[in-house]
Every structure is written in C-alpha cells, then in structure tokens.
Amino acid sequence: MPMEQLLVQSLDELTTQIDTACQKGRRVYLYFSGSTDLTTGDSWSPECCQCEGVLEQAMKGTKEEDLFLMVEIGDQNEWNDANNKYRTHPLYQVKQLPTLLSLSF
Structure with missing residues (x-):
C-alpha cells in the first residue's frame, strides 16, 4: 500500500501536517511545486510537470507509514x-522548483 499523499496550500497547513507527523514518528516527504493552473490542471512550472513521472517511480519505494506532502508555493509571480x-523560511529555504525534501522524526 502506498504512503498517504496530501495537497498543502498554505504554510500554516504545512506546519500543522508536519507537527502531527512528528508526533507519530513518521517520515515526511515535502514536494514543493508551482501551483496548479486551473485551466490546464498542471503546474505552471514546466520543470514540475516533467518531474511527475520520476516522483511516481520514487514513491513506490516508500513505506505505508510515510507521508507525502505536495506543497503548492503559489503562482509564478508569487514564486518570483x-x-x-517558502524561499525565506528558515527550515525549507526553497531555491528552485521543484524541490523534494525528506524529514525524519
């Protein structure tokens, strides 16, 4: 069975999810991506779109108790x-998209 996957659309929601996972001792994967373009259903970032197949393959090697959080960082103007x-956050310091981080508790 694959790990739980959740979409996160705010820093507060991300903090809550990580705090909960920490209390349960779960490994958390954070995938920072450009937000979904509602007209296409895909991220506005071509690099994020290209990464989807690689992510799907990598997720096959995870454990059921792991947690995958897809973090939408905003539209292109917000990212720039x-x-x-997310760029200035002391823990995440996202420098480019997509970014994948692994946190263990």
Whole structure:
C-alpha cells in the first residue's frame, strides 16, 4: 500500500501536517511545486510537470507509514518574489522548483 499523499496550500497547513507527523514518528516527504493552473490542471512550472513521472517511480519505494506532502508555493509571480515565504523560511529555504525534501522524526 502506498504512503498517504496530501495537497498543502498554505504554510500554516504545512506546519500543522508536519507537527502531527512528528508526533507519530513518521517520515515526511515535502514536494514543493508551482501551483496548479486551473485551466490546464498542471503546474505552471514546466520543470514540475516533467518531474511527475520520476516522483511516481520514487514513491513506490516508500513505506505505508510515510507521508507525502505536495506543497503548492503559489503562482509564478508569487514564486518570483524574493520574499516568498517558502524561499525565506528558515527550515525549507526553497531555491528552485521543484524541490523534494525528506524529514525524519
């Protein structure tokens, strides 16, 4: 059975999910991606779209108790802002998209 997968659309929601996973001792994978373009159903970032197949293959090697959080960082204008909350966050410091982080508790 594959790991649980959730879409996260805010920093507060991300913090809550990580705190809950930490209390349960779960490994958490954070995938930072450009937000979904509602007209196409895909990320506005071509690099994020290209990465989907690789992610699907990599997720096959995870454990059921692991947690995968897809974090939508906003639209292209939000991402290009040097003060983007995910760029400046002391833990995440996202420098490019897509970014995959693994956290163990």
